[in-house]
Amino acid sequence: MHNQDIIPHLFRTEFRKIVAVLCKAFGIENVNMAEDIASETFLSALETWPYKGIPENPQAWLYTVAKNKAKNLLARNSLFADKIQHGVKISVPENDEIEIDLSPQNITDSQLQMLFAVCHPLLSTEAQIALALRILCGFGIDEIANAFLSNKETINKRLFRAKEKLRTANIKLEFPPESEVSQRLQPVLTTLYLLFNEGYYSESKDTILRNDMCLEAMRLTRMLIDNKQTSIPQVNALLALMCFHSSRFKARKGANGEIILYQDQDETLWNTELIANGIFYLNRASVGNTISRYHLEAGIAYWHTMKEDTEEKWENILQLFNQLLMISYSPVAALNRTYALAKVRGNEIAIIEAEKLNLTNNRFYFTLLGELYTPIDKNKAKQNLLRALAICTTQPDRQTIQQKIDKL
Template sequence: MSVTSTQIERIFRDEYGRAVSVLTRVFGDLDLAEDAVQEAFTVAVNRWPGEGIPPSPAGWIITTARRRAIDHARREVLRDAKHADAARLLGVQEGDVHDGVPGPGLPDDRLRLIFTCCHPALAPATRVALTLRLLGGLGTAQIARAFLVPEPTMAQRISRAKAKIRDARIPYRTPSAADLPERLGAVHAVLYLIYTEGHTAGRGATLGDTDLSAEAIRLLRQLIELLPDDPESTGLLALMLFGESRRAARTTADGRMVLLADQDRTRWDRNLIREGQVLVRRCIELNRPGPYQLQAAIAAVHADAATAAATDWSQIVQLYDHLLALHPTPVVALHRAIALAETDGPEVALQIVDELDLDRYHVFHAARADLLRRLGRQRDAAVAYEKAATRTANSVERAYLSGRHDELGRRRSSGD
C-alpha cells in the first residue's frame, strides 16, 4: 500500500506535540527535543513510502527521535566533556517511553509542556506562541498570522523563549497548586488558539481540523480536573463545545464554507449545546466573570436561537459591552461592531470598524465588506472582499471570499 505525503502530514499534526513533549521529559531540552522529532519525521518521509507506515507511527517517531537525540547529545558531550550529562543521557532506556505514552501516575506530557512554556519568566504573548510551536507543530508563519505580526518577529520571539527556558533552567513539570493561577491565563490562551486552529485552520484545503480541536478539548478537560472550580477554564470549555456543535453545518457537502446566519441549525449537535449550557450555568453560579465566560455566553445566545432571525442581538451586544470592558482589544471591538450592525444598522457599525487597526486580519476586511455591501457600496465592498481573500491561507475561506468578490462584480456588470 502506497504512503502519501498527506498521510504523513496527518501523522505529523497528530503526533508532533506528543513526541516533543515526551522527548522534552526525557532529555529536558526543548531545542534538542524539537530538532530530534523533526529529524525523525524527515526519516519517515524518506522511508515510509517504500516500507509502509509502521503499526505504531507514534512509537516509531518517538523511538527514532530518541536515538537521534542521544546521538546529538553524545557529540555535544564529547565536544564539551559534560560527563555527568553523558551518563544521564546514555542511561535512558527504550522502556522509558511506550508509543509516546507517559508512565503510570504521571500527568499528561503535553499538559506538562504547556505549563513549562507558560512559565511567568516569559512574556505572556511569547508563552502562547512557543507552546503553539512545540505542542501543535504549527509553523512560525501560522502563529505569526494568529498574532497579526510579521513572521520574522515571531521567529525571534520563539527562539528567545526557548533560550530563556534553557538558560534559566525552567523545570519541565506541572506546577504546584499555589503556582497554577499565575500561569492559567497563558494556558487558556494556548488551548484556545489550538482549538481555533482546529476550528478554522490558518492554511490548507479544509476549513478546520477535527483532531486538533479534539486535542484542545481533551487537554482542557484535564486542566479542569486539576482546577474544577476555575470559572474561566469552565467557560472556555463551554465556548469550545458550542463551536464544535456547529462543525457539521459550517460546510456544504462539497466543502464550501457556510456562514453562521446561513447554517442549517438542525445539523447542530444538541448534545454538545446542552453540555455547553450546563457549563455556562456553572460559571454563573461561580459569579467570577471573565472573557472566556462572556464569549461562551454569547455563543449560548446563538445556540438558543432556532433561526438566525430569532437571535437576541440586543443581549449579544450587551455581552460584548461587558467583554470589551474586561478585554479591550481591537478584535473584540470588531465583533461587537458586527453584532451592533444587527441592532443599530450597518452604518453605525462601519464607523466603528473603520477606526480599528486590523489590516492584517482577514476577518476585519470580510466584516467591512459585508457592511459596505449592505450599505449599497458595491465597488468598495468588492475591494474589501479581495483584501480579505489575500489575507487568508485557508483555501476554503479564500474561495468563499473570492466568490463574494466575483458575485459583486457580476452584479455591477448586469446593473443590479
C-alpha cells in the first residue's frame, strides 16, 4: 500500500474536469450522464483504494476508469438505440472508437467553454451560480443548499430547470468568436463576482465552504486570465478585487460568526500575500481606456488594505465611490460612500447626506446613522441603532448592534 496522501479536494477537482471533458465530447445536453460517470468513477475509487492502496498516479487512474465507464455506457446506449430507435442522443462515431481527450489542454479548453455556456444570458443569474457551483466547481447538492441557506429539493429543481434550458436552447460548448469575447464575458464576470460575494457575504455558518466558494470564484477568474483572449483589463480588475477582499477573510468574522466591522478588525490577520497579488492584478488591469465597476471596486478595496486613516485614503475612496455610483448604483455603495464622506468632511455633513438616502428598510442605513450620530447626539444615535436592531435578522449581528447601544 502506498502511504501517500490523496491531494485535498482531488475528487472535487477531478469531478469538474471529467464533467467538462465529457460534455465537450457528448454535448452539454448530456451533462447528467457526465456527472453520473464522474460520480461512479469516484465510487470505484472508494471501492478499491482503501483495500488495494492509492494508485501511483491517482489522476490517471481516475481518467482511465472514467473513459471506460463512458465507453461502456455508450456501447449500451447504442445497443439500446438500435433496438428501440430512441434513447440518449449521442452521436457515436462509426468505428465506435470514441476519443475522450483528457489532456491538460483539452481539460482547460473544455472548462473555459463550459464557463461561457453556464453563464449564458438565457439562464437566470441564480441558475448560473448554482450550475457554476455544481459543474464548474464540483460542489455537491448539499453543499450548494448549505451555501444558499436553502434545501436540496430547491437546488435540485433549480439545477434541473437550468439544464433543461441549456438543452432546449441548444447551447453549444464552444469558444465565442473573437469579436464577441468582450461582450460574452460580461455575464461571466457578473456570475463570478456574485459567486465570490455569495461566499464572502453568505450567512452560512460553514466557514470552510464559504472560503472554498471564494477560492473557486478566484480560480475561475484566473482561468480567464491565463487565457490570452479573455485576459482583458476588466477580468484582471475583478481578480484584484477578489484578492483584496479575501485578504480580510480571517479578520472579518469573530469566534461566534459575528461580522467584525472594518475599523475594528485586527489587521495582523490580513493576508499580505493576497494584498500583493491584488496590487499585481490591479496594475495589469490599468491598461486601455475602459473603467469598469470592477476597476473602481478594486481601487476602493486597495485603499482599504491600508489600515491607517489618512486624508488621502478617504478622499480617494470617496472619489471612487462617487464614480462607482454613477455607473452602477447599489444601496451598499451609497451607504459606504456616505461613510467615506464622513471621514473626509465630518459627521455633520455626512448625516445630512445620509438622511437623503432614505434606505429605511436597510439595517446598515440605521447602523450608519447610529455611528454618525454617536459623537454628536447620543439620543439620536440610540434611536437609529434601535431601529437597526428591530429589522436585523441574524443573531450575531444583533449582538454587534446591541454592544454599540450599550456603549453609548
